[in-house]
Amino acid sequence: MYKIPASTLFVGKNLHFLPECASTNTYLMDLSRRQPQPEGTLVITPNQTAGRGQRTTSWVSEPGQNLTFSLALKPRFLQAQQQFLLSQAVAVALYDCLQSLIHGLIRVKWPNDILLNGKKVCGILIENQLAGSQLETSVVGIGLNVNQQHFPIPTATSLAAEAGQEFDLQRVLNVLCTHLEARYLQLKKMAFEAVVNDYLRVLHWRNEAHFFIAKGQHIAGTILGVDEAGRLMVETSGRTEVFDLKEITYLA
Numbered sequence: 001m002y003k004i005p006a007s008t009l010f011v012g013k014n015l016h017f018l019p020e021c022a023s024t025n026t027y028l029m030d031l032s033r034r035q036p037q038p039e040g041t042l043v044i045t046p047n048q049t050a051g052r053g054q055r056t057t058s059w060v061s062e063p064g065q066n067l068t069f070s071l072a073l074k075p076r077f078l079q080a081q082q083q084f085l086l087s088q089a090v091a092v093a094l095y096d097c098l099q100s101l102i103h104g105l106i107r108v109k110w111p112n113d114i115l116l117n118g119k120k121v122c123g124i125l126i127e128n129q130l131a132g133s134q135l136e137t138s139v140v141g142i143g144l145n146v147n148q149q150h151f152p153i154p155t156a157t158s159l160a161a162e163a164g165q166e167f168d169l170q171r172v173l174n175v176l177c178t179h180l181e182a183r184y185l186q187l188k189k190m191a192f193e194a195v196v197n198d199y200l201r202v203l204h205w206r207n208e209a210h211f212f213i214a215k216g217q218h219i220a221g222t223i224l225g226v227d228e229a230g231r232l233m234v235e236t237s238g239r240t241e242v243f244d245l246k247e248i249t250y251l252a
């Protein structure tokens with residue numbers, strides 16, 4: 001069971017707790033289709049049995065150990081081509097939240113994986129519905145590894161694994177909801193530049209020389225930032241190239 005966060009205006013005020021569910025994103029999208037939900041509606045479960053990740057991957061989370069939830073937003077003030085701003089605002093909110101809870105190096109790996117000490121601690125899956133050229137509703141799905149100690153892959157971690165102490169899930173949820181709301185309201189008042197600058201400041205590998213596989217080729221390059229469409233901008237061989245998610249892989 002979770003309590004409604006006390007420190008927010010609308011995020012989490014309509015809270016659906018499900019003891020178990022396949023995917024909170026799918027549940028919230030189905031629910032909203034049947035009956036429109038107020039902005040800020042949150043669906044949370046301690047046991048997500050068929051969690052979905054980006055690019056048709058799955059998201060696996062040990063029951064009762066982590067936060068797996070989805071948040072309904074109505075960012076009608078954004079054009080469809082501005083949708084990456086929402087992704088940036090959510091990623092920066094995660095950064096703000098972790099920064100206030102833990103010591104460690106927190107970075108956003110493009111487009112919106114959250115790394116803690118170089119390992120993935122949180123995944124974000126945003127599913128948008130458009131009305132013409134505007135965003136209509138967004139379901140923001142967040143999987144934040146909090147108390148899980150063992151992972152099937154060495155590139156994943158949790159707050160507890162890094163801090164050496166357990167965290168209270170309700171407290172982490174409250175802090176996260178507060179930051180999600182603050183960053184969303186920043187977007188809503190059109191402070192886009194502040195959100196983008198904060199995202200760039202914490203972008204993993206930005207302004208560092210690294211190796212990548214880009215469009216099938218091994219390249220050396222330096223991440224400069226992202227363009228408005230959310231594509232990664234990389235300087236390579238003296239020129240700037242832009243890449244979609246499918247077109248570039250980071251090498252160690």
Ligand code: BTN
Pocket residue numbers: 022023024025026048050051052053054055057059067068069070113122123124125140141142143
């Ligand atoms: C990723 O691939 O990194 C994104 C993972 C997103 C997982 C969260 S958990 C809550 C919500 N419900 C889902 O089915 N997926 C998201």
